[in-house]
Amino acid sequence: MEFMGDRATLLKTGRFVQRNAVNAADATSSAADSIASTTAHPAMRHPASLGAGPVGPVDHEDANGPTVTAESADAVESAETEERYRRAAADGDTAAMSLLGAALLRRGDLDGAEPHLRGATADGDRAAANNLGVLLHQRGYADEAAAWWRVAAVAGSAAAAHALGRHFRERGDEPAAEYWLRQSAEQGHALGAYALADLLEHRGEKGAERWLRSAAEQGHREAAYRLARALESRAAEETRPAGAAELMLGGGRALPARSGEGGTVGVHGDRSPRDAGHGSASRGGARAAGQSARPADRGDDPDQTSSSATNLVLTTLDEAAQWYRQAAARGHRRAALHLGSILERRGELKEAGRWYLSAAKDGEARAACALAFLLRDAGDEESAAVWWLRAAQDGDGNAANALGALHAARGEPQTAERWYRAALTAGDVNGAYNLGLLCAAQDRIAQAEQWYRQAAYAGHREAANALAVLLLQAGDLVGAEPWFSKAAEAGSVDAAFNLGILYVGRDDDRTALTWYERAASAGHTEAALQVGIALLRDGDELAAERHLRCAAGGGSAEAAFRLATLLDARQPPPGAPALGESLAEKTECEEWYERAAEQGHRRAQVRVGMLAAARGDMTDAARWYREAASAGSRNGAFNLGLLLAREGNEREAALWWTRAARAGHGRAALRLALLAARRGELSEGQRWCARAVELGPAEVAERAARLREALHQELTA
Numbered sequence: 001m002e003f004m005g006d007r008a009t010l011l012k013t014g015r016f017v018q019r020n021a022v023n024a025a026d027a028t029s030s031a032a033d034s035i036a037s038t039t040a041h042p043a044m045r046h047p048a049s050l051g052a053g054p055v056g057p058v059d060h061e062d063a064n065g066p067t068v069t070a071e072s073a074d075a076v077e078s079a080e081t082e083e084r085y086r087r088a089a090a091d092g093d094t095a096a097m098s099l100l101g102a103a104l105l106r107r108g109d110l111d112g113a114e115p116h117l118r119g120a121t122a123d124g125d126r127a128a129a130n131n132l133g134v135l136l137h138q139r140g141y142a143d144e145a146a147a148w149w150r151v152a153a154v155a156g157s158a159a160a161a162h163a164l165g166r167h168f169r170e171r172g173d174e175p176a177a178e179y180w181l182r183q184s185a186e187q188g189h190a191l192g193a194y195a196l197a198d199l200l201e202h203r204g205e206k207g208a209e210r211w212l213r214s215a216a217e218q219g220h221r222e223a224a225y226r227l228a229r230a231l232e233s234r235a236a237e238e239t240r241p242a243g244a245a246e247l248m249l250g251g252g253r254a255l256p257a258r259s260g261e262g263g264t265v266g267v268h269g270d271r272s273p274r275d276a277g278h279g280s281a282s283r284g285g286a287r288a289a290g291q292s293a294r295p296a297d298r299g300d301d302p303d304q305t306s307s308s309a310t311n312l313v314l315t316t317l318d319e320a321a322q323w324y325r326q327a328a329a330r331g332h333r334r335a336a337l338h339l340g341s342i343l344e345r346r347g348e349l350k351e352a353g354r355w356y357l358s359a360a361k362d363g364e365a366r367a368a369c370a371l372a373f374l375l376r377d378a379g380d381e382e383s384a385a386v387w388w389l390r391a392a393q394d395g396d397g398n399a400a401n402a403l404g405a406l407h408a409a410r411g412e413p414q415t416a417e418r419w420y421r422a423a424l425t426a427g428d429v430n431g432a433y434n435l436g437l438l439c440a441a442q443d444r445i446a447q448a449e450q451w452y453r454q455a456a457y458a459g460h461r462e463a464a465n466a467l468a469v470l471l472l473q474a475g476d477l478v479g480a481e482p483w484f485s486k487a488a489e490a491g492s493v494d495a496a497f498n499l500g501i502l503y504v505g506r507d508d509d510r511t512a513l514t515w516y517e518r519a520a521s522a523g524h525t526e527a528a529l530q531v532g533i534a535l536l537r538d539g540d541e542l543a544a545e546r547h548l549r550c551a552a553g554g555g556s557a558e559a560a561f562r563l564a565t566l567l568d569a570r571q572p573p574p575g576a577p578a579l580g581e582s583l584a585e586k587t588e589c590e591e592w593y594e595r596a597a598e599q600g601h602r603r604a605q606v607r608v609g610m611l612a613a614a615r616g617d618m619t620d621a622a623r624w625y626r627e628a629a630s631a632g633s634r635n636g637a638f639n640l641g642l643l644l645a646r647e648g649n650e651r652e653a654a655l656w657w658t659r660a661a662r663a664g665h666g667r668a669a670l671r672l673a674l675l676a677a678r679r680g681e682l683s684e685g686q687r688w689c690a691r692a693v694e695l696g697p698a699e700v701a702e703r704a705a706r707l708r709e710a711l712h713q714e715l716t717a
Contacts, residue, residue, distance in 0.1 A: 094120050098128040105135055121148065126155035133163060142167065153180060158189035166195055174199065185211055190218035197223065221327045225335045228323035232338070235316040317342065328355060333362040340370060349374060360387065365394035372402065381406070392419065397428025404434055413438060429455050433463040445470065456483060461490035465498065477502075488515065493522045500530065509534070520547060525554035532559065541566060552592060557599035564592035564604070597624060602633040609639060618643060629656055634663035641668065650675065661688065666695030670704050682711050 082103070088096035101116030114135055120128030129152035136145035146167045152160030165181030168174075178199055184192025197211035209230050215223035321342045327335035336359035343352035353374050359367030372387035385406060391399035404419035417438055424431030436451035449470050455463030464487035471480035481502065487495030496519035503512035513534050519527035528551035535544035545566055551559030567589035586594075590611055596604035609624035622643050628636025637660035644653035654675055660668035673688035689711065692704035 089116055089119070092119075094123040094125050094128075097123075098125045098131075101128060102131050105131055110135055110138060121151075124155075126152040126157045126160070129155070130157050130160040130163065133160065137163075137167075153183065156187075158184045158187035158192055161187070162189055162192035162195060165192065165199075169195075169199060174203065185214065188214075188218070190215045190220045190223070193218075194220050194223045197226075216323055216326065219330075221330045221332050221335075224323045224327040224330075225332050225338075228320040228327065228335065228338065231316050231320035231323065232342070235320065238316070328358065331362070333359040333364040333367065336362075337364050337367040337370070340367065344370070344374065349378075360390070363394070365391040365396035365399065368394070369396050369399040369402065372399065376402075392422060392426075395426050397423040397426035397431060400426060401428060401430050401434055404431075404438075408438060408441075413442065429458040429460050429463075432458070433460050433466070436463060436466060440466070440470070445474075456486070459490065461487045461492040461495065464490070465492045465495040468495065468498065488518070491522075493519050493524045493527075496522070497524050497527045500527065520550065523550075523554065525551050525556045525559070528554065529556050529559045529562075532562065536562070536566070552595070555599075557596040557601040557604065560592045560596035560599070561601050561604045561607075564589040564596065564607070567592065597627075600631065602628045602631050602636060605631075606633055606636045606639060609636070613639075613643070629659065632663070634660040634665040634668070637663070638665050638668045638671075641671065645671075661691060661695075664695055666692050666697060666700040666704075669695055670700050670707075673704060673707055677707065677711060682715050686711050686715075 082100070085096045085100045085103075089100050097116040098120035101113045101120060104110075104113035104116065114132070117128045117132040117135060121132050129148045133145040133148040133152065136142075136148065146164060149160040149164040149167065153164050161180045161184035165177045165179070165184060167177075168180065169177035178196065181192050181196040181199060185196045193211040194215040197208040197215065200206070200211065201208040209227065212223045212227040212230065216227045321339060324335045324339035324342065328339050336355040340352040340355035340359065343349075343355065353371060356367045356371035356374065360371050368387045368391035372384040372391065375381075375387065376384035385403065388399040388403045388406070392403055400419045400423035404416040404423065406416075407413075407419065408416035417435065420431045420434045420438065422431070424435070432451045432455035436448045436455065439445075439448035439451060449467065452463045452467035452470065456467050464483045468480040468483035468487065471477075471483065481499075484495045484499050484502065488499055496515050500512040500515035500519065503509070503515065513531065516527045516530045516534070520531045528547045532544045532547035532551060535541075535547060545563065548559045548563040548566065552563050567587075571587065571589065590608070593604050593608045593611065597608045605624045605628035609621040609628065612618075612624060613621035622640060625636045625640035625643065629640050637656040641653040641656040641660065644650070644656065654672065657665075657668040657671050657675075661672055669688050669692035673685045673692060676682075676685035676688060686708055689704045689708035693701045693708065695701075
């Protein structure tokens with residue numbers, strides 16, 4: 001609502017400008033615009049009422065006009081002051097009539113306000129014309145209101161131009177709406193700039209961001225939020241790999257992903273299709289947008305181009321965070337949610353938690369859920385459960401899934417199932433997937449298949465993969481393959497890996513390698529290992545090394561061992577150490593052997609033991625041989641026996657050689673035969689000789705055969 005008059009002059013002198021003063025309207029017009037505002041009434045305050053405001057929760061800022069300023073309200077607040085204005089208005093003072101009419105309109109006294117506003121309007125007061133339009137709009141006379149808004153807008157009222165633009169947008173006349181909103185925006189009217197940005201965005205035209213920024217810079221809360229949204233979306237677009245899809249929640253940003261989607265935890269064989277196991281509450285791997293930079297459109301140095309793109313994205317995201325912060329500081333709860341998410345992705349968890357808490361207290365369920373995840377990650381599971389419960393009760397499916405996973409982990413499947421069903425009711429398809437996981441864990445295979453199928457038909461890629469695994473386990477290869485394909489095409493890394501296994505089973509190594517490469521490029525450790533093995537088989541050591549490093553870095557013990565073997569083969573044979581020469585530092589290949597050994601890789605443990613023995617560290621060698629032997633390595637048992645025998649402990653050595661020989665180690669059998677011969681146990685020696693001849697290799701078999709013949713001759717002599 002616009003007010004007319006110079007408050008400082010009026011209150012200081014107690015005198016009023018006379019009605020017929022030459023410059024009365026002009027003198028008060030600029031002062032009025034500087035403190036103008038539109039009255040707060042239902043038809044004008046609700047964004048949807050004129051069709052131009054953003055659609056969303058009630059916490060949106062009023063897009064139609066600011067509230068009456070305190071300064072304007074004070075002008076006629078006291079009964080004594082109001083009486084003075086009434087006397088001045090009765091004497092025909094235009095400014096007094098305008099101010100008094102505006103104050104009465106603000107109070108809702110339409111009958112009392114109208115004659116004063118009409119009187120001031122008749123004298124050419126543009127603020128009164130604008131407020132008269134507001135009054136008529138409240139009474140349902142939209143066309144007459146528009147006529148007075150036009151009068152005020154033509155006279156230069158930015159607020160009236162804004163109201164008129166919204167009127168035309170409500171009527172569907174977008175060209176006229178754009179004209180008047182642009183008039184308002186170009187005069188620096190925050191609400192006009194915001195409404196113009198909304199219209200341009202609705203029409204998919206350029207320029208929306210400019211006007212959002214203009215409104216936001218003037219303190220418009222909703223404009224700041226929507227500008228931040230636009231900037232964050234741009235940053236996500238700049239970092240998203242070509243063709244990659246992004247999981248966007250909450251209208252434009254990657255919030256913490258829902259429980260059950262993404263990170264799959266499961267038990268699977270090395271050569272069997274992977275199924276997603278029943279996991280704990282997890283936000284998966286979709287907190288943020290893609291990470292690779294957009295290709296440069298100039299022929300710059302690649303490293304510089306990548307760095308420039310990254311800096312640009314950071315700058316864009318930093319600016320988004322600043323606008324989110326401005327909106328959040330003014331009570332915009334969804335801005336606080338998005339700001340918390342950005343801060344969380346940066347690792348600033350304490351501040352992120354404060355903004356999540358602020359939004360959660362204001363009723364933002366997603367913020368309550370995100371806060372709960374932070375608390376859970378910090379080890380405060382009980383507090384996390386409280387916030388998940390609050391969010392779930394407000395209809396957040398993600399929180400319901402998290403509660404379900406929490407109770408499942410506590411061994412409370414019935415409670416878990418109840419929350420998963422609540423998540424599904426809330427529209428979160430992960431609820432169906434998690435119900436499938438829960439049923440599968442309880443061996444309720446038929447129900448698991450039903451839930452997986454429901455989620456898979458809704459587009460849940462991991463559910464499609466899990467369904468395919470169930471079908472495959474039931475022997476339905478024909479039914480399983482399409483679901484693997486659907487899941488893989490939707491981006492399921494596990495499904496791509498499983499397809500590779502299927503094609504290997506059909507001896508179609510080329511197609512299998514294609515799927516393995518696809519899974520490996522998405523970070524699948526075992527797929528990278530399979531690609532590395534295939535490349536080694538084809539003789540491409542450099543490419544194989546690259547994939548083996550990826551797999552080994554991802555935790556694959558087999559990949560670490562194969563990488564170490566590859567690097568080991570490139571090393572020159574060690575020469576004899578010079579007198580007094582210190583022990584050489586561990587090579588890279590030895591470090592990879594050790595990494596694999598520490599993960600329980602038996603062949604790597606044997607190799608680390610051999611390297612330790614070569615360095616003269618018999619204690620370390622014995623430790624690694626013993627670990628390998630205890631895990632079933634026949635080579636480990638044989639080598640441990642050799643060490644023990646050299647130390648004079650033939651009794652324990654014989655025990656380990658016996659274990660190795662029974663596991664098929666020919667040299668261990670020959671050692672046992674020699675040991676028995678020395679002890680005079682000729683029949684026992686013959687028996688172990690026969691075993692050595694059977695096991696080989698050739699040189700061992702030949703020696704064992706000669707020893708057996710000698711023992712036979714001695715027995716028959």
